[in-house]
Amino acid sequence: MTTRYDYLVVGGGMVADAAARGIRERDARGTIGILSADVEPPYTRPALSKKLWTDPEFDWDQVPLGTTEATGAELRLETLVTRIDRDAREVTTAAGETIGYGALLLATGSTPARLAAPDDDRIIHFRSAEDYRALRRLAGPGVHVAVVGGGYIGAELAAALSQEGSRVTLVHPDAVLGGSQLPASLAEGLESRFRDAGVEVLGGVRAERAEPAVDAVVVHLGDGRSVGADVVVVGLGATPVTELAEQAGLPVDDGVVVDAHLRTEDPAIWAAGDIARYPDAILGPVRIEHVDHAEASGRAAGRSMAGDTAPYEHTPYFYTQVFDVRWEAVGTLDASLPTLEERLDDDRVVVYYLDGERAIGVLLWKVEERRDAARAVLRDPPATREELVGAIR
Numbered sequence: 001m002t003t004r005y006d007y008l009v010v011g012g013g014m015v016a017d018a019a020a021r022g023i024r025e026r027d028a029r030g031t032i033g034i035l036s037a038d039v040e041p042p043y044t045r046p047a048l049s050k051k052l053w054t055d056p057e058f059d060w061d062q063v064p065l066g067t068t069e070a071t072g073a074e075l076r077l078e079t080l081v082t083r084i085d086r087d088a089r090e091v092t093t094a095a096g097e098t099i100g101y102g103a104l105l106l107a108t109g110s111t112p113a114r115l116a117a118p119d120d121d122r123i124i125h126f127r128s129a130e131d132y133r134a135l136r137r138l139a140g141p142g143v144h145v146a147v148v149g150g151g152y153i154g155a156e157l158a159a160a161l162s163q164e165g166s167r168v169t170l171v172h173p174d175a176v177l178g179g180s181q182l183p184a185s186l187a188e189g190l191e192s193r194f195r196d197a198g199v200e201v202l203g204g205v206r207a208e209r210a211e212p213a214v215d216a217v218v219v220h221l222g223d224g225r226s227v228g229a230d231v232v233v234v235g236l237g238a239t240p241v242t243e244l245a246e247q248a249g250l251p252v253d254d255g256v257v258v259d260a261h262l263r264t265e266d267p268a269i270w271a272a273g274d275i276a277r278y279p280d281a282i283l284g285p286v287r288i289e290h291v292d293h294a295e296a297s298g299r300a301a302g303r304s305m306a307g308d309t310a311p312y313e314h315t316p317y318f319y320t321q322v323f324d325v326r327w328e329a330v331g332t333l334d335a336s337l338p339t340l341e342e343r344l345d346d347d348r349v350v351v352y353y354l355d356g357e358r359a360i361g362v363l364l365w366k367v368e369e370r371r372d373a374a375r376a377v378l379r380d381p382p383a384t385r386e387e388l389v390g391a392i393r
């Protein structure tokens with residue numbers, strides 16, 4: 001007999017947790033099933049590259065989200081969904097089981113981009129709790145770790161590992177670390193923090209492939225150089241996992257296309273988090289791979305599945321933390337755009353990214369609790385640059 005849930009979530013990440021809670025806000029009784037390819041119940045993913053390394057008060061017990069305890073959802077781990085039958089309102093798992101649904105949420109997240117390399121325990125494409133544990137086992141004082149990629153995951157891990165005593169080489173393609181997003185003055189300051197912490201920074205070059213040897217892994221760089229390390233951690237960005245939606249014939253355009261209620265063109269199927277391309281109230285059609293969006297869109301999708309008619313109107317922010325620098329952003333951060341920089345004091349900076357006179361992105365460098373002000377600037381842009389100055393204090 002086919003098992004059936006009133007609400008079925010495919011994926012067991014941060015969206016799944018938020019969605020189950022959103023459903024429960026409106027429906028105390030409906031059955032909720034979560035099918036997850038993961039080996040762990042839903043957990044706080046950003047901790048894997050930050051607090052678990054850098055905050056002595058923070059340990060693994062604070063990472064799981066407690067989804068089943070809070071919502072009564074039935075969670076099946078190590079359960080990969082391979083197919084959706086929209087007519088029968090059923091999904092099929094890799095083990096061949098079919099599971100029915102009243103409302104289905106696709107929350108399959110992202111998969112890390114791969115460096116050309118054979119499978120080897122010493123080469124970690126960093127995304128999951130298992131990856132965190134593997135890196136914990138391998139890294140440590142005196143161990144040489146090559147971090148490939150200067151995005152926020154690579155930068156956070158390079159900082160964390162150097163603070164833990166590993167010898168770190170960071171390979172990234174920008175002329176200066178963060179230079180494709182941050183104004184030059186901030187990017188230069190950021191990169192020098194890494195150097196001051198003893199990180200060897202190899203900028204302006206791409207890693208092409210990694211080759212395991214007996215006592216090292218060799219990372220070959222685009223300029224002919226190579227780095228021999230004990231461990232290689234790869235943070236080269238991620239790709240949304242949209243195959244299930246594609247197979248089911250749902251529109252996919254970079255992400256799974258949903259409306260303002262996070263619903264696909266099939267009225268029984270929703271998508272949220274990293275995989276959803278949705279019409280943001282301020283930014284327009286967009287796909288966002290940030291935790292604030294995972295939590296807010298997951299909750300909104302859950303509420304919508306349970307009958308809420310309110311649209312998803314939250315414009316997400318992004319944050320990252322390396323050493324003592326925490327920065328946040330809303331909208332587009334592209335250093336090739338004209339920018340307007342406003343220093344609030346010696347440390348704190350607001351940067352507006354401009355399209356003509358209009359701000360389309362705001363960076364809050366060490367500026368806390370001003371996200372709503374940043375959203376307001378993007379929603380109702382001041383007409384001139386002069387009026388922008390002082391808009392966020």
Ligand SMILES: Cc1cc2nc3c(=O)[nH]c(=O)nc-3n(C[C@H](O)[C@H](O)[C@H](O)COP(=O)(O)OP(=O)(O)OC[C@H]3O[C@@H](n4cnc5c(N)ncnc54)[C@H](O)[C@@H]3O)c2cc1C
Nearest residue numbers: 011012013014015037038045046081109273274289290291
């Ligand atoms: C190390 C790390 C640090 C991060 N730090 C930050 C940060 O500081 N700030 C920030 O804004 N964002 C951060 N993020 C991004 C943020 O964590 C993600 O945007 C968020 O986790 C996305 O949630 P999700 O539920 O969409 O996907 P995920 O959390 O990736 O969950 C997807 C789930 O779907 C499962 N799955 C996939 N396919 C199937 C299938 N076919 N069948 C069953 N299950 C399937 C997966 O196993 C997984 O459980 C970080 C991400 C990582 C990896």
